[in-house]
Amino acid sequence: MSAGSKDLAVLIADKNMEGALRGLLSRPQSFGLRDISCDLYVHPERDPGCLLRGHDFLQPFAHRYAHGLVVFDREGSGKETVDRSELEQQVERRLSTSGWNGRAAVVVIDPELEIWFWNDSPHVEAALGWEAGDLSLRDWLRKKGWLPEGVSKPTQPKRAVEEALRISRKPRSSSVYQQLAQRVSIDRCVDPSFLRLRQILTRWFSR
Numbered sequence: 001m002s003a004g005s006k007d008l009a010v011l012i013a014d015k016n017m018e019g020a021l022r023g024l025l026s027r028p029q030s031f032g033l034r035d036i037s038c039d040l041y042v043h044p045e046r047d048p049g050c051l052l053r054g055h056d057f058l059q060p061f062a063h064r065y066a067h068g069l070v071v072f073d074r075e076g077s078g079k080e081t082v083d084r085s086e087l088e089q090q091v092e093r094r095l096s097t098s099g100w101n102g103r104a105a106v107v108v109i110d111p112e113l114e115i116w117f118w119n120d121s122p123h124v125e126a127a128l129g130w131e132a133g134d135l136s137l138r139d140w141l142r143k144k145g146w147l148p149e150g151v152s153k154p155t156q157p158k159r160a161v162e163e164a165l166r167i168s169r170k171p172r173s174s175s176v177y178q179q180l181a182q183r184v185s186i187d188r189c190v191d192p193s194f195l196r197l198r199q200i201l202t203r204w205f206s207r
Contacts (some may be wrong), residue, residue, distance in 0.1 A: 007205065009065040011054050013072040017113050019174030021071060022129075023181025030186045032117060033205040039065075047077040051087060054095035054106075061155045062099030065109035069104065069205050070095070071197070073113035075158075084110040084193065105200045109193045113177070114157035118192050123183040128161065129168035129174055135162065153191075 008044075009067045012018050018040050028036055043049035043057055050057075050072035070091055074084055085179035088106040095104040109115065119122060120138060126132075141159045144163075146154040154160040165172050186198070 005064050005066060006037040006039060007066050008036055009058060009061045009068045010038060011050060011058055011068070011070045012041045012042055013050050013076075015042060016177045017071060017073075017172040018042055019096055019105060019178035020113060020116070020181045021174070023178040024186075026182060027186075028205070033201055034207045036201075036205050042120040043072075046094045047072040047075075051077045051079060051091060055100075058095065058100070058104065059098040062103075067103050067105075068095060068100050069200065070106045071109070072108050072168055073112040077108075080111075084108045088194055088196075090204075095169060105198045107193050107200070109191075112158045115153055115191050116189055117177075117180045117184055118153040118160070119184065119188040120186050121188055123185075124180065127180045127183065128164045130164060130166065130171035140164075 010021055012021055018136050020025075024031075025036060025038055026062055028034060041057070043054065050070050054070045058070070061068065061179060074082075074087065077087070079087055085108075087108045090109075091106040092104065092179070095106070096102055118129075125137045128137070138147060141154055141160060142149075144160075146156055148155070162172060165176070170176070173194065191197075
């Protein structure tokens with residue numbers, strides 16, 4: 001890494017994702033990483049922008065950062081029928097020919113960011129402000145039909161977050177996602193896209 005440059009440039013699709021990544025990257029020790037100097041950028045065209053023009057957005061930064069990372073949802077990208085790994089490969093190929101030369105990676109979340117945070121941790125209820133009487137958050141999800149028996153995460157993760165926040169009368173904001181990312185146990189999340197994020201960060205920034 002050249003003098004004056006930073007470790008990582010992260011391109012994400014929206015402010016909620018920015019909050020989540022900011023929260024995760026603020027706790028490198030939980031990933032077994034060294035401290036990381038990074039900047040986060042939100043693409044104005046959200047998920048489709050990250051997919052189709054993320055390489056153009058990050059090209060001017062290729063000489064300023066050791067690595068680049070693009071994170072977006074498959075849901076809302078306009079390519080919902082394409083496999084997550086294929087979308088990642090498409091964007092990575094474009095990044096490699098835009099000055100990054102193998103120093104950038106892509107994580108496509110399937111279906112959407114909220115899938116990372118749904119688990120049985122009490123921190124989830126706290127972050128969402130859940131105080132619905134004697135009904136736990138997971139019991140409420142089952143009652144709504146969003147958490148079938150034998151399934152660990154809601155079938156509609158984003159809608160479940162939005163509805164839980166509505167019931168809690170808590171505004172949906174990036175700070176909610178940052179709080180979740182800072183508190184929920186990293187080891188509890190076994191979503192493939194999250195495991196990919198861990199693998200990428202470990203490869204680049206392991207202590």
